[in-house]
Amino acid sequence: MTGNEGPSVVGTAERKDRIDAINFKMVTFSLSGKDYGIDIMNVKEIAKAGKFTFVPNAAPFLRGVYNLRGDIIPVIDLRVFFHLPAEKKDEDALESTLILRIGDHIFGVVVDNIDKVVGISSAAIQPPHPIFGDINIKYISGVVENQGRLYIILDVVRIFSPKEEEKPRVVAETAALSAPIVIAEPSEAYDRGSSATSELDFIKETLFALKRFGATELNDGWLNARFAEWKSMKKGSDLQLRNIDDAEQFLEGFFSPYTATFWSDEYAASVQSILPDFSSKTIQAWNPGCGKGHETFSFACVLKNRYPDVRIKIWANDNDLLSISSAPNMVFDLEDVPDYCREYMSKGKNGYGFNAAIRDAITFEYHDVLNANPFPELDLVLARDLLSFLSPSDQSRVFGDFSDKMKSRGLVILGKNEKLTDETDWKSIGNDEVSAFIRA
Amino acid sequence: MRVEYINPFVEAAFNVLKEVLNADVRRGELYLKSTTMPVLGVAALVGLAGDVEGRVLFDMSKDTALAVASAMNGEQLPSLDELGKATITELANMITAQAVTKLHDLGFKFDLTPPALFTGENMEISDHEVEALIVPMEVPQGKIEINVAIRERA
Numbered sequence: 001m002t003g004n005e006g007p008s009v010v011g012t013a014e015r016k017d018r019i020d021a022i023n024f025k026m027v028t029f030s031l032s033g034k035d036y037g038i039d040i041m042n043v044k045e046i047a048k049a050g051k052f053t054f055v056p057n058a059a060p061f062l063r064g065v066y067n068l069r070g071d072i073i074p075v076i077d078l079r080v081f082f083h084l085p086a087e088k089k090d091e092d093a094l095e096s097t098l099i100l101r102i103g104d105h106i107f108g109v110v111v112d113n114i115d116k117v118v119g120i121s122s123a124a125i126q127p128p129h130p131i132f133g134d135i136n137i138k139y140i141s142g143v144v145e146n147q148g149r150l151y152i153i154l155d156v157v158r159i160f161s162p163k164e165e166e167k168p169r170v171v172a173e174t175a176a177l178s179a180p181i182v183i184a185e186p187s188e189a190y191d192r193g194s195s196a197t198s199e200l201d202f203i204k205e206t207l208f209a210l211k212r213f214g215a216t217e218l219n220d221g222w223l224n225a226r227f228a229e230w231k232s233m234k235k236g237s238d239l240q241l242r243n244i245d246d247a248e249q250f251l252e253g254f255f256s257p258y259t260a261t262f263w264s265d266e267y268a269a270s271v272q273s274i275l276p277d278f279s280s281k282t283i284q285a286w287n288p289g290c291g292k293g294h295e296t297f298s299f300a301c302v303l304k305n306r307y308p309d310v311r312i313k314i315w316a317n318d319n320d321l322l323s324i325s326s327a328p329n330m331v332f333d334l335e336d337v338p339d340y341c342r343e344y345m346s347k348g349k350n351g352y353g354f355n356a357a358i359r360d361a362i363t364f365e366y367h368d369v370l371n372a373n374p375f376p377e378l379d380l381v382l383a384r385d386l387l388s389f390l391s392p393s394d395q396s397r398v399f400g401d402f403s404d405k406m407k408s409r410g411l412v413i414l415g416k417n418e419k420l421t422d423e424t425d426w427k428s429i430g431n432d433e434v435s436a437f438i439r440a
Numbered sequence: 441m442r443v444e445y446i447n448p449f450v451e452a453a454f455n456v457l458k459e460v461l462n463a464d465v466r467r468g469e470l471y472l473k474s475t476t477m478p479v480l481g482v483a484a485l486v487g488l489a490g491d492v493e494g495r496v497l498f499d500m501s502k503d504t505a506l507a508v509a510s511a512m513n514g515e516q517l518p519s520l521d522e523l524g525k526a527t528i529t530e531l532a533n534m535i536t537a538q539a540v541t542k543l544h545d546l547g548f549k550f551d552l553t554p555p556a557l558f559t560g561e562n563m564e565i566s567d568h569e570v571e572a573l574i575v576p577m578e579v580p581q582g583k584i585e586i587n588v589a590i591r592e593r594a
Contacts, residue, residue: 325443366442366446366573
């Protein structure tokens with residue numbers, strides 16, 4: 001790491017010398033096909049070891065303990081630690097093991113294959129980039145190229161910091177505890193900015209991998225605000241999303257109000273207030289991603305109230321077969337239904353359902369928006385929190401379908417935290433609760 | 441595809457196959473498919489008209505078709521001859537007819553075209569601007585894919 005501080009203080013001539021000098025040696029090895037290195041100063045020896053003694057109740061990455069000529073040392077499987085695929089070996093098979101010495105502690109580390117010792121100049125080490133997605137960036141001290149191969153240098157001091165004893169309990173906590181010890185205060189504002197950007201990029205990637213949340217211009221505003229909030233919530237320590245629970249917690253505030261339930265009277269009124277006048281005798285609306293249909297029924301009642309004399313047709317679809325199958329014939333308790341919907345209910349055998357006027361207005365379809373969307377010309381599109389859960393390219397494709405099918409004064413209602421940035425074509429007419437855009 | 445159409449087709453396929461083959465029938469997961477798709481080898485096609493436009497395709501491999509036709513006729517057919525082909529055509533007709541009857545009871549009016557049978561290697565089928573619902577059915581003789589593509593008349 002010392003090489004990074006150099007250039008500003010060292011003269012050009014001296015610097016040139018340094019580039020040629022080999023002053024950093026690392027032991028290289030592979031994990032699931034990629035090359036990694038560890039500073040040789042941390043490596044005590046390498047060994048083929050096996051028959052590790054299992055330790056109950058320990059973290060999954062702890063393979064067990066090993067008797068190294070009388071010293072009992074913990075052995076950690078780096079592939080499990082980094083969630084990389086590991087080849088299953090027989091119980092008795094010997095594993096390639098690096099014996100590391102960090103401070104007073106000795107650890108064994110299981111890897112796929114140990115390669116060789118490579119000598120490089122520390123000036124050639126470059127800072128890590130979030131693109132090395134397999135391994136959390138905070139465990140990488142840098143990358144270096146040597147004879148056509150790219151090595152990722154692991155920061156073993158950070159991975160096996162003296163707080164190691166606490167690791168088996170909560171992985172995330174240990175990482176957070178160990179972080180302040182090694183992170184040097186960023187001295188320049190530039191550093192701070194770039195590391196925040198890469199943290200955010202990393203979160204974006206994780207959100208897509210875990211929750212299929214595609215970060216684009218559409219939700220950028222919310223994402224930046226949420227990231228700032230997240231940072232202050234986590235107090236600058238471990239920001240990354242480790243599992244699906246973290247991702248769900250991060251996305252908590254994203255969803256529009258009244259997802260998967262009826263819209264409240266206030267929300268329905270605020271949607272109704274932004275609906276423009278249409279001159280035609282029929283209004284065609286499309287509601288992709290309607291789920292179980294609560295949203296569609298609410299929307300249908302709002303439209304009926306707003307345009308009493310106009311024929312209304314809503315195409316509602318979802319690609320979840322179970323949800324959509326139950327949508328057309330749902331029955332409710334009257335007290336669960338908000339006031340603005342009640343006049344459209346009628347009593348059936350099993351409870352209250354929507355009357356024929358509403359039911360005829362809606363066609364529920366099992367349909368995937370990523371396939372062809374054969375709809376007639378539309379006045380309204382209601383797609384709350386749908387586009388954000390598509391990949392960026394699918395987002396633009398589906399939105400392209402929206403605008404292709406849309407009449408000239410058509411209205412798009414998106415999720416609360418989704419905004420169209422193209423202000424020349426789409427004018428925002430929404431309010432705090434409803435994000436709506438009319439074609440300019 | 442309209443939600444109300446899905447169940448009649450699934451039920452009809454299940455009932456008819458169970459009845460004519462007198463064997464265990466298992467239904468696979470339903471899913472949607474768009475654009476061009478390959479045909480396994482023998483395809484019986486029934487067109488639909490009326491409130492909707494579309495078609496139902498019964499797709500299976502040649503071996504499956506021969507085994508199914510043999511089971512339905514109660515004798516081992518040597519090859520997929522006239523009788524075998526007529527049997528598969530009839531199977532397609534029975535399933536579609538039963539589904540359409542169920543739909544009629546629900547208030548949807550469909551007309552059927554007579555089934556057509558296609559056999560050959562490396563065939564593909566393309567639908568313009570409509571996605572197909574795939575109902576995979578596992579029978580002892582093999583796999584039969586029922587491929588329903590229907591859309592509302594705009």
